[in-house]
Amino acid sequence: MAEKQTQLKVSAIKDGTVLDHIPARSLFQVVDILDLAHSENPITIGVNLESKSQGRKGIIKIADRFFADEELNRIALAAPEATVNIIRDYEVVQKKKIDIPATVVGIAKCSNPMCVTNRQDVTTRFATIKDGKKVKLLCHYCEKTTEDFIPLRH
Amino acid sequence: MPKSLISIRDFSKEEILHIMEVAREMEANKSQKLLDGKVVACLFFEPSTRTRLSFETAANRLGARVIGFSDVTNTSISKGETLKDTIKMVSNYVDIIVMRHPLEGAARYASEVCDLPVVNAGDGANQHPSQTLLDLYTILQTQGRLENVTINMVGDLKYGRTVHSLLQAMSHFNPNFIFTAPDALRMPEEYKSFLDNRSIPYIETGSLQEHLGDCDILYMTRVQQERFSDPMEYEKYKDVYRLDASMLGGVRENMKILHPLPRVGEIAADVDDTPYAYYFKQAENGMYVRMAIIAYLLGYK
Numbered sequence: 001m002a003e004k005q006t007q008l009k010v011s012a013i014k015d016g017t018v019l020d021h022i023p024a025r026s027l028f029q030v031v032d033i034l035d036l037a038h039s040e041n042p043i044t045i046g047v048n049l050e051s052k053s054q055g056r057k058g059i060i061k062i063a064d065r066f067f068a069d070e071e072l073n074r075i076a077l078a079a080p081e082a083t084v085n086i087i088r089d090y091e092v093v094q095k096k097k098i099d100i101p102a103t104v105v106g107i108a109k110c111s112n113p114m115c116v117t118n119r120q121d122v123t124t125r126f127a128t129i130k131d132g133k134k135v136k137l138l139c140h141y142c143e144k145t146t147e148d149f150i151p152l153r154h
Numbered sequence: 155m156p157k158s159l160i161s162i163r164d165f166s167k168e169e170i171l172h173i174m175e176v177a178r179e180m181e182a183n184k185s186q187k188l189l190d191g192k193v194v195a196c197l198f199f200e201p202s203t204r205t206r207l208s209f210e211t212a213a214n215r216l217g218a219r220v221i222g223f224s225d226v227t228n229t230s231i232s233k234g235e236t237l238k239d240t241i242k243m244v245s246n247y248v249d250i251i252v253m254r255h256p257l258e259g260a261a262r263y264a265s266e267v268c269d270l271p272v273v274n275a276g277d278g279a280n281q282h283p284s285q286t287l288l289d290l291y292t293i294l295q296t297q298g299r300l301e302n303v304t305i306n307m308v309g310d311l312k313y314g315r316t317v318h319s320l321l322q323a324m325s326h327f328n329p330n331f332i333f334t335a336p337d338a339l340r341m342p343e344e345y346k347s348f349l350d351n352r353s354i355p356y357i358e359t360g361s362l363q364e365h366l367g368d369c370d371i372l373y374m375t376r377v378q379q380e381r382f383s384d385p386m387e388y389e390k391y392k393d394v395y396r397l398d399a400s401m402l403g404g405v406r407e408n409m410k411i412l413h414p415l416p417r418v419g420e421i422a423a424d425v426d427d428t429p430y431a432y433y434f435k436q437a438e439n440g441m442y443v444r445m446a447i448i449a450y451l452l453g454y455k
Contacts, residue, residue, distance in 0.1 A: 114278050116259040120237050141259025142280055143161065145344070 011044070016063040018085040018092075019075070024048050027058030029078035032151040033107055034071065041065045054081075069099070074107055076100040076128075076135055077149040100128050100135055108137055109150040115142035124152065157451055158265040158272040162283045162319045167326040169450075170290060174300075176446035176455045177291050177439070180215075184442075187217035188454045195248040196222035197240070198275070199231065199255040204415065204437070205275050209252045209284075212444035221248065238267045245270050250452055271451035279315050279381070285414055286319040288443040289373075292436045293324075296410040297370055300324070306332040306365055308395055309375035309420060311341040316414045317375060321345055331356035332365045336394050338387070339377070362395045367404040372397075372430075374413045374420050398422035402430055412436050 022030055027047045036043055044061040051057035066086065075082050076098045084096035104126045110117050117124045117139070126137035129145065137146040159165065165173070180186070194213040198206050206224055213220045221244075223229050231240060237260060244251060245268035253261055254275040261274035261281075276282040294300050305324065307317045311333055321331065321341075331349070333341045333356060340358065349356055359365055366372070374397060382388040396419055397411070410432040413421060417433070425431050449455040 112258060114256070114258045116237070116255075116257040116263050116277075119257050120260075120263070122259075122263050139259065141262050142278075144258070144280075 012090055013042075013044075013061050013063045013087055014090055016041070016061065016065055016087050017067060018087060019060040019062075020057070020083045020085060021051070021054060022058040022060065022075075022079045022082045023054060024056040024058050026078040027060070029149065029151050030058070030060065030075050030082070033074050033078060034067070036060070036062070039065070069096070070101070072096065073099050073101045074104065077104065077108060077137075078151075080133060080135060100130055103127055104137060107152055108146065109152050110137075110139045110142060110144065111146040111148070111150060112139065112142050112144040115139060115144065117141055155265070156269065156271045158261075158274075159283050159447055159451060160262045160265055160272065160274045160277075161281045162286045162323045165283070165287075170287065170323065170326065172455075173287055173443065173446045173450060174291055174294055176450060177287075177442040179455075180442040180445040180449075181439070185215050185217075186445075188449055189213070189216040189218035189249075189452065192216075192218040192250075192452065193248040194218045194220050194448065195244050195251045195253075196220055196224075196275075197244065197251060197253040197255075198222065198224045199226055199237075199253065199260070201225045202254050202276060205254060205282075205284075208437075208440045209273075209275060209444050209448075212441050212448060213252075215441070216445055216449060218249075218448075222252075237264065241268050250448060252448075273447060273451065279313065281319060282315060283319065284440065284444055284447055285316055286323050287447065288436065288440040289316070289320050289412065289414075290323055291443050292410075292412060292432065292439050293371055295439065296432060297408060300327040302328050302330075303371060304330040304332065304369045305371045305373055306334060306369035307341075307373045307375070308334040308362060308397075310339045310377045310381070310391070311335040311375075312339040313378060313381040314375045317341075317373065318345055320373065322348070325349070325352055325354060329354060332369055333358045334360070334362055334365065334395070336360055336391055339391060339394075362397065363401060366401060367406065370406060370408055370410075372405075372409060372411045374411060374417070374433075376413075376416065376418055376420060393419050395420055396422060397425055399424040399428050402428055405430060 042063040047058040048056045085092045086094040125140035129136040241264045250271045252273040258278040258280040261277045265272040413433040
């Protein structure tokens with residue numbers, strides 16, 4: 001009798017980007033930020049995986065796709081602790097840290113219901129404020145601070 | 155992009171002082187035809203008679219003509235026109251836009267979709283920078299200086315945008331603050347840490363009487379009904395402070411009472427006849443300051 005497989009196999013990617021150490025609750029926000037729902041690349045998404053350091057984490061593997069630093073840094077809004085591995089020919093050729101961008105255009109929604117960006121067709125724009133591990137967003141228009149990242153729907 | 159006045163944070167200390175100087179010239183010479191042939195748009199997407207008349211008079215006294223609307227009922231906005239389209243259309247006709255809008259950030263956005271200077275005459279609960287500049291002008295006029303003034307802010311310090319903007323603007327000038335508010339309407343933490351970061355001293359109290367004698371400026375504000383979602387809460391706080399002439403026995407000789415107006419119950423009518431009342435003159439100053447703002451943004455001063 002064949003032995004039961006106790007571990008789910010997630011295939012390694014040959015070339016591409018692996019985003020690891022994403023807090024489980026932020027995983028789908030990262031998917032939104034990178035607009036992966038509209039991507040044609042092969043993508044593996046894992047969520048609620050056990051992690052020694054984080055409890056439950058998420059991981060995203062995107063084959064044949066390499067992001068500009070500017071795109072990756074947007075992840076800081078939802079998962080500043082995420083790590084980025086660049087894979088070439090099955091090897092990790094580069095590890096990147098996420099830097100918090102100074103400004104954020106689009107992507108996030110202002111939490112102030114009276115803000116012009118929520119009532120008219122205006123692209124959101126924020127300055128980032130680092131508050132411990134968290135990133136807060138200061139709205140360029142209404143000047144209010146958004147504490148928790150709310151993704152704009154694509 | 156031409157210089158606009160959207161938030162008090164857009165003006166440096168030097169620019170603030172320049173506006174003070176120009177406003178003084180305007181007060182000394184109340185009709186100057188600097189803007190002969192110019193057209194000023196006053197677009198009031200929500201009504202505000204006081205602010206609109208002040209801006210329109212300022213433009214008229216500079217020799218400019220004024221177009222605009224005082225509410226949106228009879229305009230294409232009620233047909234669903236976007237703010238962007240309204241601003242783009244008007245910007246083809248005029249030289250400068252003064253606007254009030256219920257949405258926060260609306261004036262900033264307007265300044266980005268047209269090539270004209272824009273003056274924010276109030277964007278919801280956010281900013282009202284001409285009010286702040288006229289407050290500064292009045293403080294300078296009554297105290298002979300902006301540096302080292304002690305300001306006692308009274309009333310709704312939580313939602314009151316005038317006190318927040320005044321606090322930011324005064325931070326250039328080594329002020330001392332006293333915050334008089336009921337517990338539920340205290341100055342928000344973000345403004346207190348703004349002051350802490352600049353080592354600007356402040357004390358907080360719930361008692362109006364306690365620090366009446368310790369300040370140069372008593373800045374009274376109205377508890378605004380529209381900021382309360384619960385009418386019971388509003389009832390609790392609307393009359394929390396009431397200043398009358400009998401309370402002014404121990405105040406400093408140079409002390410002046412300011413109020414952005416309109417007042418409801420917070421200043422009794424008998425205060426009007428004391429030498430400390432200055433709120434009507436403060437409102438008049440608004441016109442000179444708005445003349446200065448318009449002339450400066452159009453490059454005439």
